[in-house]
Amino acid sequence: MAAQKPSIPRGTRDFGPEQMEKRNFLLDTIKATFRKFGFQQLETPTMENLSVLMGKYGDEGDQLLFKVLNSGDYLKSSKEDDFHQGSKHMLKKVSEKGLRYDLTVPFARYVVMNRGTLTFPFKRFQIQPVWRADRPQKGRYREFYQCDADVVGTDSLICEAEIVSMMNEVLDNLKVSDFTIKINNRKILTGIAEAVGQEGKEAELCVAIDKLDKIGLEKVQEELMQQRGFSQESVAALQPIFEVSGSNAEKLSVLKEILKGSEVGLKGVEELEEVLKYVDLFGLANPRVELDVTLARGLSYYTGAIFEVKVNNVQIGSISGGGRYDNLTGVFGMEGMSGVGFSFGVDRIYDVMEELELWPVGTTQSTAVMFVNFDEQSQNYCLPLLQRLRNEGVSAEIYPQSVKMKKQMTYANNKAIPFVVLAGSNEIEAQKYTLKNMESGEQSVISADELIAKVKGL
């Protein structure tokens, strides 16, 4: 076979050693927090049956699913006529599996399949790649990780407060210090539509609201009247809502006034108050929660709290979001499974860490000590100590061949190895080792025990 120049599919990525170290740091930080809050990990298969996936993400989602050809003679169930009816028709004949598109549908499927044995409330987290046949562009990949945590089987608002606490803890641990956790409640949005006489139109309202930042208040008002069928009175009645400001408590009291005629709206306010009370009781040092009446996402899905986290002063979308839903598993015939969940945008948080240079010193350093390989005698002298270091939990390696010193040092530098051990005939005669600190350049001639003591605490 002729040799070929290999490549990877568009929109996919290799993660090399340095990226992996950073990604591991990021994901380990998130996982540690999930675990501390009692969440348990789940992994589902990469391929799901198309019967599970199709129809769950809208027509566009169905298009964006990667479908897997049936194995073997995949055309065996197709007739010429199927071929002529085209791709969409023939799909059923040639493919019955697709790649995971998100983590929510597989989670719902898992809950339905295991409802008899799971312990509810079920707190699960899941960190796995998903695939979408989107057109690749900067920051948008065809394979990317999602990182979800959900509690299902309870409508306790403590769960909402715990989500705030987890968002806070993860970002604190990552040293992302300047962020805002925005919170709203779907019922408040419903109530607002009611209160301005546009009952049931919160979707239209929210689409317009969503553009506030981008096009400004006047254009939004124009759009509501001209394209969304809102009356002038409704738009006027909305004015105080857009202008709500001050502390969360101040905003809530304004909302109570505006929503006083809407039962569902007041319920939303009450829920939000309860969540904020729990956040208070947790006593977070600096919870950074901000009620944002214009926060609207997942309207086809969320029924209670809505969350979103933004990093201030960094030009990037939200890095985390979520909300409460009341019917996770209805599509699979199991009604009434309510829950609340959120996810971290791992790729975006990675980019924030890069931009703000937040990776802790040593993140990309894997080996602590490298033994230089002078010659066979030196090498054999070093091997027992190498093993002793490893037994002590120190990551260590020996350059495997006695090549030029410069090459070995370059290797140590490229791998960001902080300590190098040299043992020539002088050291061997004295039964010592020269330990070189690669950053300071400092060298000391010490015994094996001293060397171990020196590098062990790193």
Added chain:
Amino acid sequence: MAAQKPSIPRGTRDFGPEQMEKRNFLLDTIKATFRKFGFQQLETPTMENLSVLMGKYGDEGDQLLFKVLNSGDYLKSSKEDDFHQGSKHMLKKVSEKGLRYDLTVPFARYVVMNRGTLTFPFKRFQIQPVWRADRPQKGRYREFYQCDADVVGTDSLICEAEIVSMMNEVLDNLKVSDFTIKINNRKILTGIAEAVGQEGKEAELCVAIDKLDKIGLEKVQEELMQQRGFSQESVAALQPIFEVSGSNAEKLSVLKEILKGSEVGLKGVEELEEVLKYVDLFGLANPRVELDVTLARGLSYYTGAIFEVKVNNVQIGSISGGGRYDNLTGVFGMEGMSGVGFSFGVDRIYDVMEELELWPVGTTQSTAVMFVNFDEQSQNYCLPLLQRLRNEGVSAEIYPQSVKMKKQMTYANNKAIPFVVLAGSNEIEAQKYTLKNMESGEQSVISADELIAKVKGL
């Protein structure tokens, strides 16, 4: 849409919380060892171009690849004639990507694509799922994890000794105490074929040797003569090889005698001696390495050392294996990239841990402390301490609703939570908490500080 009973594709698995905890323990143990030896992690995309995958695993492998349909109108490049020419012909028109089949080809592809920037010797490990459209059966899945470590860009035999050391360390840390690391060298097999006058026939020889355990010496001899074209003299000359026994040193000295006329055979013996010398210098407490002249695997690929690890007294195949190769990247036009690698059979090791009940106590326990939720007052009294525990690194949760005590205790039991905190009006009045040890049943009424001190060291 009508509700449907969901399922997962044949040969795939969900990993629920308990399995994930066990799998994490297993993989974390392996990763920690890889890192300690200076190996760095790599992750490659799930989908590779079919041009990268096809032709690398033989015809059967090509068949077993899962192929992904081109997105959008996947039939757009196909004509009626293509359809009539059948599945194999039409594949080129409808699919250009497939799912990763192993970790070696993607690794080779990565090395070729990044040869300009990688630091050699490059020590990489990779733990990711792979997919094969094999017929599913007990212990054989269509999605399963592989776990590989390789050093490429050096032919130093220290690397072989380090592999022995890593296998040893991982299994020791997993408490799999009764195992054997079998080692052989491809050159010895070549030499044996030469020495018995059947030069170039080591493949035939090995296929027969491989059956020694199953069908016995006589049947193997019969097969060699009747099906593999070995002369009676060759088979007679093989006799002492099958009978080699004793310590590794004793076996090596017998081999030297048998192979004295074969240059390549003696080279193999010399390499093996050097590897065993390094293993000795590492001073492993109990290296469990056994030279096995009948060990033959990866003959189309391995050129030097060959490894295999078996757990004694457990009916399961090898749990780890590997070897040295001298041309990782030739298929991609980059010659002379030699290396040595090995892999752990994660599913099999998992099964061994299950069978021998080797999981450490607490492996499947994720939450250390659960607060019982009596009523609103009790709940609100507990929230600040809950957060304090988490701040101290203790995984803790509160049952989110004040349901019946029995239900809450069942939840704690199902999650294997070792400590439960109860705080009713008496405790609140005294500003104390009742801490209950779920295993011993022991209860004590203590202050917040005492409680933290008690559960923190777990």
